[in-house]
Amino acid sequence: MRSLAARLLSNTRKTELLAAKQIPVFLNNRKQNGARPSEVAGRCRRVSRVGKVLCGLLLLAIPALASDADWRQEYARRRAALRKALPDAVVALVGGTEAERGDLRSGFQQESNFYYLTGWREPGALAILTPGGDYLLLPKRSDVRERYTGKKASPEDSGIGPLTGFDHVLSTDEFGPKLRELADNRSVFTLEKVSGAEKVKEALGGKEIQDATLAVARLRMVKSAREVEQLQVSIDASVAAHLAAWKRMAAGLFEYQIAATMGNTYFERGCERHAYPPIVGSGPNSIVLHYGANRRRMDQGELLLMDVGAECSSYAADLTRTVPVSGRFTPRQREVYDIVLGAQNAAIAAARPGMKLTGTGAGTLNQIALDYVNAHGKDLKGAPLGKYYLHQLGHHVGLDVHDATDGSIALAPGMVVTIEPGLYIAEENIGIRIEDMILITENGAKLLSGALPREAGDIEKALKRRK
Ligand SMILES: [Mn+2]
Numbered sequence: 001m002r003s004l005a006a007r008l009l010s011n012t013r014k015t016e017l018l019a020a021k022q023i024p025v026f027l028n029n030r031k032q033n034g035a036r037p038s039e040v041a042g043r044c045r046r047v048s049r050v051g052k053v054l055c056g057l058l059l060l061a062i063p064a065l066a067s068d069a070d071w072r073q074e075y076a077r078r079r080a081a082l083r084k085a086l087p088d089a090v091v092a093l094v095g096g097t098e099a100e101r102g103d104l105r106s107g108f109q110q111e112s113n114f115y116y117l118t119g120w121r122e123p124g125a126l127a128i129l130t131p132g133g134d135y136l137l138l139p140k141r142s143d144v145r146e147r148y149t150g151k152k153a154s155p156e157d158s159g160i161g162p163l164t165g166f167d168h169v170l171s172t173d174e175f176g177p178k179l180r181e182l183a184d185n186r187s188v189f190t191l192e193k194v195s196g197a198e199k200v201k202e203a204l205g206g207k208e209i210q211d212a213t214l215a216v217a218r219l220r221m222v223k224s225a226r227e228v229e230q231l232q233v234s235i236d237a238s239v240a241a242h243l244a245a246w247k248r249m250a251a252g253l254f255e256y257q258i259a260a261t262m263g264n265t266y267f268e269r270g271c272e273r274h275a276y277p278p279i280v281g282s283g284p285n286s287i288v289l290h291y292g293a294n295r296r297r298m299d300q301g302e303l304l305l306m307d308v309g310a311e312c313s314s315y316a317a318d319l320t321r322t323v324p325v326s327g328r329f330t331p332r333q334r335e336v337y338d339i340v341l342g343a344q345n346a347a348i349a350a351a352r353p354g355m356k357l358t359g360t361g362a363g364t365l366n367q368i369a370l371d372y373v374n375a376h377g378k379d380l381k382g383a384p385l386g387k388y389y390l391h392q393l394g395h396h397v398g399l400d401v402h403d404a405t406d407g408s409i410a411l412a413p414g415m416v417v418t419i420e421p422g423l424y425i426a427e428e429n430i431g432i433r434i435e436d437m438i439l440i441t442e443n444g445a446k447l448l449s450g451a452l453p454r455e456a457g458d459i460e461k462a463l464k465r466r467k
Contacts, residue, residue, distance in 0.1 A: 072165035074226060075119040078219060079129055082117065085215045090182050091189045092194040092203075093117060095125040098149065109273075110147075111193055112399040113216050115314065119165070122152050126175050126199070129303035130182050132275055133167035137178075140171050146149035172387055175202040183207065191216065217404035221396055221412040227315065228439060231416055232448060234271065234317035235437055237310040239452045241265040242321055245280075246459075247466055251325055255280040258306065266310035275401045277318035286322065286431030287424040289391060293442065300326045303333060305431055309401065316401040317448055318418050320435030327463040329456055333430060335457050337377045338422055339385065340432045343369040343421040346456070347393060351419070351438055353412050358392040361464040363410075366393040369421045380427060388425045394418035397437060415440040418446070 016410040019348075082091060095114040110121050118127055124139040141154040155171040170178060183204060188211035189202040201209060207442060223231065241262035248261050259278040281291040282298035286305040298304055302325045309317035322337065324330070329337060356364040374386040394417045396403040411417070420435030434454060438445040453459050 016233050038327070040266045070226070071119055074224060075117065076134075076165050077217050078117055079134055081219050081396070082215060083129065083131060086187075086189055086212060088386065089187045089189050089210075091212055092177070092179055093127040093129070093191065094199055095127070096123055096192055097196065098123040098145075103320055106273075111194055113194065113213075113220075113404065116216070116220055116399060124172065126172055127166075128175075128179055128182055128280065130186075135168045135170055135178065135182075136164050136166040137172045137175050175199070176352060178309070179203045189215075195320075201385065213404075214406045217406045218409065219407065220398055220404040221227045221406065222412060223398060223416050223439075224414070227398065228414075228416065228448075230313055230315040231317065231437070234310050234312040234315045235319070235449050236451065237266040237271050238275075238317040238319045240269070241308060241310065242244040242306060242319060242452050243462070245308075246323060247464055249298075249304060249323070249325060249463070249466075251298060251300045254297050255282055255285070255304075258304070259294045259308070260263070262306070262308045266312065269310075269312070271312035272308040272314075273311040274322040275309040275311040275318060279305065279320075281431065282325065284426075284429050287426050287429070288431070289422075289424070298325045301330065303432065305433060307433065307435065314399055316397055316403075317449075318401050318420075318421075318435060319452060320420060320433045321452065321454075321459070322432045322434065323459050323463065324393065327466070328460055332428065333432075334456050335377060336385075336425065336428075336430050337432050337434075339373060340421050340423050340434050341454060341456070342376060344419055344434050344436070347370045347419050347421065348436075348438060348445055348447065351411065351417075351440060352443060353410070353440060357394050357396075357411060357417050358407070359414050363433060365419070369393050369419075373421070373423065379425060385423055387421045387426075389421065390424050394420050394435075394463060411440045411441050413440055440441040 018223040023068065030276045071101060093114050094111070096109065096111040108123050114127070115121065117129070118125070118136060119466055120136065122138070125387070128135040128137070136154045138153060141152070141156065142266060146152060150329070155169050160169045176191050179200070188204060188207060188209045191213050192195050192211040193213060244265045245258045245262050249258060250428050259280045262278060263274060277292045278294065279291050280294045281288055282304045283302035285291045285296055303322050303327050305322045307318075307320040310357070311317050316358070324333060348362045350365055350368050358364065360367050370386055370389050373389050374384040377385050379385060379388070396405045396415065396417050398404070398416065416437060416439050418435050418437055419431055422431070422433030424431045436447060436449045436454070438447055453462055
């Protein structure tokens, strides 16, 4: 018989566990074959109807990843790494509360840094990390609160300590006195920009408090093997969403219908959120960088820009494709598309440890993409296209779609970033962005979203197979 706390904790990774329990045979197959979901999806498109059903089950089973115990060890390793980065210090962390982090539209979502370091998904928690052991502080049980949002773990639960992976579990009522006791003769850090950080200041009176934001960001920038695996699940779900959109797309449809098809594709797989509001912009809307209204009706001859990604088990994907509504690019659309793709390929080819992602000048991938754009093609007045390159080349992705970043640090193995050059030529109604996610490796980069066609010819071929 498992305690309430154990059940609550295992609920946190519900998607993976359900899949693991339900279809273990497929999981074993996956281990033997080593097939990526994207490869499986490719095979699925080429088999019979019965085979397609089996393929569907197999794809559903793939998100089964590491166990709860594995993850608890990983959270403990992250805290150990932070201790090493801030030796001899006490770090006070403030989790999200239902009032601050959730509203009636989106529901509660844990603060990302807190989740990264603790794995704790319930509201109202606090943590104190010290050289001599880590403390998780949980709100006491409240019948009223639980009536609305269900059972929560509480510090009174038997066996709560080992289940959280923390050395000590206390009540949040003890935060002030405990922090004062632990902070005596030590420097104290917190995450200054996190909502509720003033709790730490209040508890310590006039004592100087330093900011750990960049130290945590530097840890979050380098993904573990498990995180990369989890990001791949989100990417594969997003690839499936884009392919479903291409299949449905037709002149006369509204942008929101495409957004609905895409969201539905990953929600059906158990992904819990959009990683960001879907951007589905047709014709003139393709040039609006963060267009999110999605209300326009698309027409023949227009481009449709889809910047849509899933969040699955807390990890984000961020993918963009721009495709012709009618199934074929016009010669001019194709010309500009190929320039954006060339810029993206140039940046991906140059991606390796030591390069910078953003900024200008030698050693930055952003400059390589911009130089490519300026060296290829012209606008209607014969000017180079660089002036239509309106945003930086990319960003880190992880728990957040724009993930924690220390901008002074160069690319290093284990980092996952987007490469997303775009050209937005208002006078021609041409907005084109191509966005993929890459993993920086020892000597270069691995394209994580390669299952989604990027070449103009391959996109047209995929669109031809519609109906
Ligand atoms: Mn992006």
